[in-house]
Amino acid sequence: MDTINIWAVLLATLISFVIGGIWFSPIGFGKVWMR
Numbered sequence: 001m002d003t004i005n006i007w008a009v010l011l012a013t014l015i016s017f018v019i020g021g022i023w024f025s026p027i028g029f030g031k032v033w034m035r
Helices: 006-023 030-034
Strands: none
Touching: none
């Protein structure tokens, strides 16, 4: 492994935060998860 592409790591982190935010919001499964 030569180098780690920092932009790919940052993009993957950002995407995971966005998906997690949508998943636990009232738009996603937030109401079910809160129960």
